[in-house]
Amino acid sequence: MSAVVLQMDCVAGLLGLAVLAVVLSRSRIATAVIYSATLAVSAIALAGSLRWLLGGTADATELTLPIGLPWLGAHFRLDALASFFLVVVNLGGAAASLYGLGYGHHETAPYRVLPFFPAFLAGMNLVVLADDAFSYLLCWEFMSLASWALVMAHHREAGNARAGYIYLVMASFGTLALLLAFGLLAGPAGDYGFAAIRTAQHTPYVATLVLILMLLGAGSKAGLVPLHVWLPLAHPAAPSHVSALMSGVMTKVAIYGFIRVIFDLLGQPTWPASVVVLFLGGITAVMGILYAMMEKDLKRLLAYSTIENIGVIFASLGLAMAFQANGLKLAAALAFTAALFHVLNHSFFKSLLFFGAGAVLTSTGERDMDKLGGLIHRMPYTSFAVLVGCVAISALPPFNGFVSEWLMFQAVLQSPDLPQWALKIMVPAVGAMLALAAALAAACFVKAYGVAFLGRPRSVAAETAPEVDRYSLIAMFILAALCLLTGILPGLVIDALSPITIEILGGRMPIQANEPWLSIAPIAESRSSYNGLLVMVFITMSASLAVFFIHRFASHALRRGPAWGCGFSDPTPAAQYSSGSFAQPIRRVFGTLVFHARDHVDMPAPGDIRPARLRIELHDLIWERIYQPIAGAVGFSADRLNRLQFLTIRRYLSLVFATLVTLLLVLAIWS
Amino acid sequence: MVVISDILVQGVQMLLVLVLAPLLTGFVRKIKARLVRRQGASIFQPYRDLLRLLRKEVVLADNASWLFRVTPYVTFAAIWVAAALVPTFATGLLFNWTADLIAIVALLGSARFFLALAGMDVGTSFGGIGSSREVMIAALAEPAMLLIFFCMALVAGSTQLSTVANLMASSYVGLRVSLGMAVIALIMVALAENARIPVDTPATHLELTMVHEAMVLEYSGRHLAMIEFGAFLKLLLYISLIACVFLPWKIALFGTGPLSYAIGAGAYIVKLAVAGFLLALFETATAKMRVFRVPQFLGAALMLGLLGTLLLFVSRSF
Numbered sequence: 001m002s003a004v005v006l007q008m009d010c011v012a013g014l015l016g017l018a019v020l021a022v023v024l025s026r027s028r029i030a031t032a033v034i035y036s037a038t039l040a041v042s043a044i045a046l047a048g049s050l051r052w053l054l055g056g057t058a059d060a061t062e063l064t065l066p067i068g069l070p071w072l073g074a075h076f077r078l079d080a081l082a083s084f085f086l087v088v089v090n091l092g093g094a095a096a097s098l099y100g101l102g103y104g105h106h107e108t109a110p111y112r113v114l115p116f117f118p119a120f121l122a123g124m125n126l127v128v129l130a131d132d133a134f135s136y137l138l139c140w141e142f143m144s145l146a147s148w149a150l151v152m153a154h155h156r157e158a159g160n161a162r163a164g165y166i167y168l169v170m171a172s173f174g175t176l177a178l179l180l181a182f183g184l185l186a187g188p189a190g191d192y193g194f195a196a197i198r199t200a201q202h203t204p205y206v207a208t209l210v211l212i213l214m215l216l217g218a219g220s221k222a223g224l225v226p227l228h229v230w231l232p233l234a235h236p237a238a239p240s241h242v243s244a245l246m247s248g249v250m251t252k253v254a255i256y257g258f259i260r261v262i263f264d265l266l267g268q269p270t271w272p273a274s275v276v277v278l279f280l281g282g283i284t285a286v287m288g289i290l291y292a293m294m295e296k297d298l299k300r301l302l303a304y305s306t307i308e309n310i311g312v313i314f315a316s317l318g319l320a321m322a323f324q325a326n327g328l329k330l331a332a333a334l335a336f337t338a339a340l341f342h343v344l345n346h347s348f349f350k351s352l353l354f355f356g357a358g359a360v361l362t363s364t365g366e367r368d369m370d371k372l373g374g375l376i377h378r379m380p381y382t383s384f385a386v387l388v389g390c391v392a393i394s395a396l397p398p399f400n401g402f403v404s405e406w407l408m409f410q411a412v413l414q415s416p417d418l419p420q421w422a423l424k425i426m427v428p429a430v431g432a433m434l435a436l437a438a439a440l441a442a443a444c445f446v447k448a449y450g451v452a453f454l455g456r457p458r459s460v461a462a463e464t465a466p467e468v469d470r471y472s473l474i475a476m477f478i479l480a481a482l483c484l485l486t487g488i489l490p491g492l493v494i495d496a497l498s499p500i501t502i503e504i505l506g507g508r509m510p511i512q513a514n515e516p517w518l519s520i521a522p523i524a525e526s527r528s529s530y531n532g533l534l535v536m537v538f539i540t541m542s543a544s545l546a547v548f549f550i551h552r553f554a555s556h557a558l559r560r561g562p563a564w565g566c567g568f569s570d571p572t573p574a575a576q577y578s579s580g581s582f583a584q585p586i587r588r589v590f591g592t593l594v595f596h597a598r599d600h601v602d603m604p605a606p607g608d609i610r611p612a613r614l615r616i617e618l619h620d621l622i623w624e625r626i627y628q629p630i631a632g633a634v635g636f637s638a639d640r641l642n643r644l645q646f647l648t649i650r651r652y653l654s655l656v657f658a659t660l661v662t663l664l665l666v667l668a669i670w671s
Numbered sequence: 672m673v674v675i676s677d678i679l680v681q682g683v684q685m686l687l688v689l690v691l692a693p694l695l696t697g698f699v700r701k702i703k704a705r706l707v708r709r710q711g712a713s714i715f716q717p718y719r720d721l722l723r724l725l726r727k728e729v730v731l732a733d734n735a736s737w738l739f740r741v742t743p744y745v746t747f748a749a750i751w752v753a754a755a756l757v758p759t760f761a762t763g764l765l766f767n768w769t770a771d772l773i774a775i776v777a778l779l780g781s782a783r784f785f786l787a788l789a790g791m792d793v794g795t796s797f798g799g800i801g802s803s804r805e806v807m808i809a810a811l812a813e814p815a816m817l818l819i820f821f822c823m824a825l826v827a828g829s830t831q832l833s834t835v836a837n838l839m840a841s842s843y844v845g846l847r848v849s850l851g852m853a854v855i856a857l858i859m860v861a862l863a864e865n866a867r868i869p870v871d872t873p874a875t876h877l878e879l880t881m882v883h884e885a886m887v888l889e890y891s892g893r894h895l896a897m898i899e900f901g902a903f904l905k906l907l908l909y910i911s912l913i914a915c916v917f918l919p920w921k922i923a924l925f926g927t928g929p930l931s932y933a934i935g936a937g938a939y940i941v942k943l944a945v946a947g948f949l950l951a952l953f954e955t956a957t958a959k960m961r962v963f964r965v966p967q968f969l970g971a972a973l974m975l976g977l978l979g980t981l982l983l984f985v986s987r988s989f
Binding site: 581 | 728730733734737755766769774778780781788803806807812814815818821828889892963981
């Protein structure tokens with residue numbers, strides 16, 4: 001059985017499960033049956049795609065089904081790029097299913113989740129496999145709608161209906177952009193197969209338009225600023241394992257679409273295009289993490305941090321485009337590998353963190369960090385796994401987030417070879433923005449972990465939180481282990497990604513398996529190298545050495561006492577540092593510019609006994625300056641056009657007549 | 672045989688940084704005291720402080736978690752590993768290629784991440800104020816640091832410290848405007864990273880002026896000893912870093928034999944002494960700035976790094 005057939009069988013299995021879930025929906029065993037079945041199917045699909053990716057040189061395999069457009073059929077194809085993204089999709093799917101086995105039991109209305117969950121997974125698989133524009137768009141819409149249904153699973157909770165509505169609007173807008181992009185690519189001949197598009201010659205005019213449309217279409221799905229507005233609303237609204245899939249995996253499917261069209265179908269990129277992508281990536285990274293820093297809702301914080309990571313990935317892709325446009329194959333392969341590596345890493349730790357947020361949500365019923373605290377005592381295993389996720393996402397060695405950021409900085413350091421002045425100046429500036437984003441990410445996750453898991457509990461729910469079930473814990477620990485493994489053995493991942501860079505860019509990074517001691521050296525060891533394994537071993541050794549000496553020679557005495565409060569111990573846990581107070585220094589430094597942030601202090605006069613209050617004023621300028629005017633304009637014109645609904649039949653007929661004549665006139669003048 | 676001698680040199684370096692770090696801090700304190708006409712404690716006082724702390728019992732807050740108890744060892748280990756990977760008296764150490772400049776800085780970032788978490792663990796306001804300000808300073812220092820590295824990498828064509836030091840030690844580089852800007856910027860960042868005046872002051876125990884000290888306020892006994900030792904090592908690390916990149920005078924090149932190693936070690940100690948003296952002089956002459964002036968200070972470092980980089984784009988000979 002060829003590899004693509006196996007993948008399509010898995011998709012068929014997932015679609016079958018969606019139907020089965022509808023049948024079973026009210027039965028008590030439905031949750032266990034559906035999630036274990038999706039786990040099995042995702043695991044098979046994962047094994048298949050992993051085998052294909054690691055298997056090496058095999059050529060792309062194709063499959064044509066006699067559905068879809070009658071003269072075209074539905075084409076599906078498995079190549080190196082698709083197989084990598086299938087690994088990401090199915091690994092995320094398997095982990096989410098495993099987590100769902102435990103988490104799903106807390107669902108009040110499982111019949112609103114179960115049918116759509118396998119359908120969503122199938123949709124994401126299909127988008128990656130599609131090999132013609134028609135089936136691509138169809139599958140894209142299927143994926144969007146399935147995820148929309150999941151966002152609306154808890155439709156009665158405050159704000160979720162609005163989130164679903166905004167998501168629907170933005171998703172339709174994105175699909176419209178993609179539709180136009182594919183229309184331009186297919187040209188007047190209208191050959192929608194990817195194979196035909198790939199071989200066709202595209203004028204620079206078309207290439208520019210396609211780039212803009214792809215940035216709008218794929219960018220809105222991935223969460224590029226300023227198209228990100230739906231993401232922090234919709235991702236947290238879904239059940240947590242679905243949030244993990246949407247943030248960790250679905251954004252990656254959007255990135256797949258961008259790579260497929262811009263790098264593969266469009267052919268050689270041009271350098272002005274790379275400037276746009278670099279700039280958008282840098283802005284997205286910084287803005288995303290600043291938003292996250294201001295947030296006190298745990299799941300929304302994670303959603304904003306997804307925007308940051310998408311920015312990092314797009315910036316790396318922009319770098320790859322810049323190098324590729326100038327024929328610097330090695331540097332392009334380095335930047336492209338960094339982007340793909342970050343795609344993989346982000347799917348690991350973002351899923352892990354959303355699972356952790358879900359665990360907190362089931363145990364305490366709270367997403368507001370200012371009502372949590374001290375969970376490290378009550379939920380020790382969850383806390384440990386989430387800590388690993390936080391360290392990994394903050395790009396700290398020896399975990400995986402650092403490796404992809406390091407590769408990206410190495411790619412940034414290659415920029416002096418670029419001939420264009422705009423790029424020479426742009427790339428270091430974007431590099432500094434990415435460094436800022438990385439440092440702010442560390443700050444943000446110190447805040448998230450410190451406020452939610454450390455300190456004293458701020459509510460009864462946090463004080464009495466139980467540990468979560470073992471399926472959820474296993475899912476979290478598997479992902480945590482993957483974060484560490486890919487961090488200490490990055491060379492294996494880089495080598496596994498090389499077939500993709502060969503396929504897409506025609507170049508590759510040096511073979512890392514030949515480096516001594518499993519270290520990685522992107523260009524040459526004398527230029528730069530990093531060895532996660534040895535760093536890990538050294539830290540463990542020196543820490544053990546320190547512990548050994550201290551426990552051998554120093555005092556063992558330990559006494560518990562109350563915390564030191566300078567003579568005035570905090571009477572209430574509410575007086576601890578909250579998420580708002582932790583963010584205060586960064587709000588003052590960046591927020592005054594970016595959010596027009598102001599702190600209003602209401603200090604009562606002496607003798608007055610009402611409490612003093614501090615109010616923080618923040619503005620989401622993108623929403624207020626871009627979206628609200630558009631929404632206002634749409635509402636205004638809708639009000640005006642409303643009159644057309646109440647005309648007499650004669651007026652309607654004359655309207656139709658006038659329209660027809662105008663259209664015919666336009667056509668006559670045009671040709 | 673070669674491997675054994677390599678391991679030996681690497682081991683000597685690891686021990687050397689451990690031995691010299693408290694001495695350096697003691698020396699800086701002594702000079703500072705003398706500059707304001709105090710007698711000052713002996714330069715060996717930091718060793719005594721560490722031993723005293725090790726002998727004392729640990730007083731742990733009631734709700735401190737395991738993270739609070741693990742953090743001192745993790746931060747110490749991360750800083751020690753980072754300090755062992757910077758060439759001090761010799762380049763081409765056995766494990767130099769384990770981590771380049773970016774990775775060394777990221778290791779220090781790991782140490783800071785855990786310290787900031789530990790500051791939040793007990794749930795007092797002091798820990799929170801310290802942690803939140805520390806991460807703000809880090810967020811500002813990191814982009815500046817990257818641009819400085821960028822400038823350095825443009826000249827040396829590498830971020831591998833050994834390679835950079837080898838190149839800078841050769842006469843090929845010479846005096847450059849861009850490197851001058853980079854060294855000033857790096858010193859500014861190093862002052863911020865090490866919680867020195869004018870960004871933070873290591874000697875204060877006045878609550879509202881503390882950043883680093885507020886974060887570790889709850890620590891005592893052997894835990895505090897580990898954290899203090901880590902801070903000593905970090906100061907030594909940054910001075911070694913600046914010395915090996917911008918002043919690789921008499922640094923022993925790879926495989927040049929025991930005699931040059933001895934000369935290199937001697938030169939290294941002289942460099943530390945000079946740097947320590949200058950640091951003390953600078954700290955005595957300036958005042959600590961308000962915490963919200965720090966962004967301007969570090970912004971200046973960022974701009975210097977950017978200017979240096981742009982100058983190098985204009986001409987490689989600047």
